[in-house]
Amino acid sequence: MSRENIKYTDEELIARFQKGDERAYVELVRRYKDRLLNFVFRYLNSYEQAEDVVQDTLMKLYTSAHMYREIAKFSTWIFTIAANLAKSELRRLKRRRVISIHNMGFDDKEYEIPSESYDPEKETTSAYGEKQIQQAIDTLPDQFKTVILLREVQQLSYEEISQILGVSIGTVKSRINRGRLRLQKLLKELKEQ
Amino acid sequence: MDCYSFEKIISDYIESNLNVKERQEANEHIAHCKRCREKLADMINILSAMKTLPCCQTRSDFESRLMARVDRYRQQKEHPFVHILHHYSRAISAAAAVLLIAATSLFVYTSVSVPAESATLPAAEFRGAGGNGSGLPAAVLNSAPSFANTKAEASQPDTSGAENPDYQRRIKMVNE
Numbered sequence: 001m002s003r004e005n006i007k008y009t010d011e012e013l014i015a016r017f018q019k020g021d022e023r024a025y026v027e028l029v030r031r032y033k034d035r036l037l038n039f040v041f042r043y044l045n046s047y048e049q050a051e052d053v054v055q056d057t058l059m060k061l062y063t064s065a066h067m068y069r070e071i072a073k074f075s076t077w078i079f080t081i082a083a084n085l086a087k088s089e090l091r092r093l094k095r096r097r098v099i100s101i102h103n104m105g106f107d108d109k110e111y112e113i114p115s116e117s118y119d120p121e122k123e124t125t126s127a128y129g130e131k132q133i134q135q136a137i138d139t140l141p142d143q144f145k146t147v148i149l150l151r152e153v154q155q156l157s158y159e160e161i162s163q164i165l166g167v168s169i170g171t172v173k174s175r176i177n178r179g180r181l182r183l184q185k186l187l188k189e190l191k192e193q
Numbered sequence: 194m195d196c197y198s199f200e201k202i203i204s205d206y207i208e209s210n211l212n213v214k215e216r217q218e219a220n221e222h223i224a225h226c227k228r229c230r231e232k233l234a235d236m237i238n239i240l241s242a243m244k245t246l247p248c249c250q251t252r253s254d255f256e257s258r259l260m261a262r263v264d265r266y267r268q269q270k271e272h273p274f275v276h277i278l279h280h281y282s283r284a285i286s287a288a289a290a291v292l293l294i295a296a297t298s299l300f301v302y303t304s305v306s307v308p309a310e311s312a313t314l315p316a317a318e319f320r321g322a323g324g325n326g327s328g329l330p331a332a333v334l335n336s337a338p339s340f341a342n343t344k345a346e347a348s349q350p351d352t353s354g355a356e357n358p359d360y361q362r363r364i365k366m367v368n369e
C-alpha cells in the first residue's frame with residue numbers, strides 16, 4: 001500500500017480521500033505526522049501537548065477534507081490548521097503555566113522558563129545548544145515565532161509561509177529578517193547571563 | 194551602506210537574494226565593519242543550528258489512537274442516536290444508580306419500619322435486617338453487583354479524547 005502511494009502527490013491523495021478513499025487519508029497521516037510534530041513541538045516546547053495538537057490537526061483533516069481546494073498546496077493547508085491549533089494551545093498553556101507559577105509564589109516573568117519536556121541530553125554540538133535555541137524560540141513574540149519555525153525548522157518557502165499565514169510575501173520576508181535578528185539578540189542575552 | 198541598512202538585508206544576503214549592486218555594497222560594508230561581519234557569521238551559525246535541531250517522532254501508537262478517534266467520529270456521524278446514548282451513558286448510569294438506591298432504601302425502610310422503635314435502630318442491626326436476605330427480594334440483591342459494574346464503568350477515565358472537553362474546546366476554537 002505504502003509503496004504504491006509513493007507515486008501520488010499530496011494533492012492527489014487528498015483528492016482521492018475527498019472521493020472516499022480512506023487509504024489516502026492514512027497515507028497523508030504517515031507523511032505528515034512527524035513533520036507537523038516537529039513544528040508544533042518547537043512552537044509549544046512540550047511533547048505531550050504537541051502530539052495532542054497533531055492528533056487534532058489530523059482529525060481535522062479527516063472531518064474537514066471537503067474544505068480543501070486545489071488552489072493551495074496540501075502542505076500549506078495542513079500547516080495552517082496546525083499553526084492555528086498550536087496557537088490556541090499555547091494561549092491555554094500560558095494561562096495554565098502562569099496559574100501554576102503563581103501558586104508556587106514566583107514572579108510572573110518567570111513563566112517562560114523552558115518546560116519540563118526539555119531533555120538536556122539532546123543538546124546539539126554547535127555553538128548554540130538546543131536548550132538555548134529553544135529558550136530563545138519560547139521568548140520570541142508569536143508573529144516572529146511562527147515564521148521562524150516554518151522557515152528555519154520546516155524550511156518552507158516564503159510563498160508557502162505567506163499562504164499559511166495569509167499575509168503578503170513582503171510581510172513574510174520582513175518578519176523573517178526581524179525574527180532572526182530578534183532571535184540573535186535573545187541568544188546573545190542568554191549567553192551573557 | 195551603514196550598519197542599519199546591512200541589518201535590513203542580512204537575510205537576503207545570506208540567502209543570495211540581492212542583485213549585483215546590492216551585494217557589492219553589502220560586501221564593501223562588511224569588509225570594513227567588524228561588528229556586521231561578526232553579526233553575519235553568528236547569524237549563519239544560528240540558522241545552521243536551527244536546521245539541525247533534533248527531530249522528534251510521534252509515539253508508535255499514534256496512528257492507532259488517531260484511527261480509533263476516526264472510528265468514533267464515523268460512528269457518531271452514522272448513528273447519532275447511539276452516540277447520544279453513549280455520550281450520556283454516565284448520566285444514565287448515575288440516574289439508574291440513584292433510582293436503585295432510592296428503591297433499596299424504600300424497601301429496607303418499609304420492611305423494618307413496622308415496629309415504632311425501628312426508626313432508632315442502630316446501623317448494625319439495620320444492616321442485618323437487609324443483609325441476611327430476608328428483608329430484600331432476590332431481584333434487588335442480584336442487581337447490586339451489576340450496579341457496581343455500571344458505576345465502575347462510568348468512573349473509568351476516558352482515554353478516547355473524543356469526549357475529552359479539552360479536545361472539544363480546541364475543535365470549537367478552530368471552527369470559530
Ligand SMILES: [Zn+2]
Pocket residue numbers: 195196197199222226227228229230
Ligand atoms: Zn556595520
